[in-house]
Amino acid sequence: MLFQSTRGSKKRISNAEAIAYGLADDGGLFVPESFPEISLNTLLKLVNEPYYKRAAHIMSMFMDDFSYQELYECSKFAYNTRRLSGFCHNDVAPLHKTGDNTHFLELWHGPTCAFKDIALQIMPGLLTASMEKIGESKNVCILVATSGDTGKAALEGFRDINGTNIMVFYPREGVSEVQKLQMTSQGGENVNVVAVEGNFDDAQTGVKAIFSDDSLSAELNDSGYILSSANSINWGRLAPQIVYYISAYCDLIKAGEIKPGEKINFCVPTGNFGNILAAYYAERMGLPVNKLICASNQNDVLTQFINTGTYNRNRPFYTTVSPSMDILVSSNLERLLFDLSDKNGDAVASYMSALSAKGSYNVTGQVREELGRIFWSGHCTEEDTGKTIYETYSKSKYLIDTHTAVAYKVLDDYRKMTGDDGVSVVVSTASPFKFCEAVLDALGMPQEVDSVNLIDILHKVTGCAVPEPLEALKNEVPRFNSTVMVSEMKDAVVGFIKGR
């Protein structure tokens, strides 16, 4: 199967090239030329397979330049539940049922307790194999600017992977105490973590400047390195996310919750649109889906878009208790637009240039209709996020994090507005113990300042088990404590690479 750009270039590339290059020359994103079909028979066969075999099978349908055996090895390593700092749950991505035909798809049993682990545990393996396939023998240096979750997940994914190094920049004042300690205590021989004086945008700007510095890349090339990113627009991160939608469907069949072929809803807490796009790709492969429900927090730019056809980023930016969804430009939406417009790269290019020129664009006709047919969207206020955590815990003794709460509330609104009470899966993207402050607040508990202690308090208050990696954090000490100015980031990268 070949891949093409969303901006209309005629060039076709292989899966390995798409993973190794990340972004197309014309600025577009790589998408598969077509969608392989997953039949009911295949789904039924996968029902009795463990997660890693489901993953190998589903990815092999897109990645025909990898042998099944290669994908099997990659998946087996990534989703091994007995490996130190691997996944802590035997099913990798288990479902938790609450009373009302709702199943929470728990994607946070990985080493960093957020859903990004599912892709970032396997992407390094896919990337190094892809580099080898395209004849690239240099070492990769991964640079990441993070507002919290991605940095840690990327560090865990790339730690001690041969042929790679990873350097993460986080804003000194922009991450929680738990997130900071998770990163500064990171183990591994090929990792580096540096605080940047400033906010997330400053760190991101610094990383972008490094990527576009030609003399730097020539210098690094001479030292045997190329720079790359672990960004969520990389196909190597998207593909592994398709797997858990199909896997959840198999688990529902296995549990007797649905009949094979029965359509279900997925409700996804959405930021950059990567997670819900993977659900759409699963539907395009033939997974029986009724509605894809796109849940926004107070930054409801996507809800507005799905409901009106107008994407407008000229609006206030809110900092919320679900920070991983605080975003005004959802990069992966471009892939959806490409598909809904029957692969009209020119149309996509003009939406994107309108977005960068005036901050908005408008879709009409077929794209608008398809959008409304496939998706339903709503948003959740800060107050309702807390209320949903409280009510879910009171009614079902089930503790959910702020992002998951946004989705559950929006699913509830969907049900009330449409009367559809069919089987629905809420995608649960983080452990509640990652967002102790907001969760304790929602439960009406007094606060303390030290977030690491809050993990214990939340445990005592609820009796819920603390995920192992967060429990272990108590005994961790920071390894990395340097802080740089944005202007010093480039030197920090050079120093890191030259020191190896």
Ligand SMILES: *Cc1c(COP(=O)(O)O)cnc(C)c1O
């Ligand atoms: C990244 C993230 C999201 C948003 O996912 P997208 O793929 O960017 O839409 C939601 N919840 C959590 C906890 C996340 O880390």
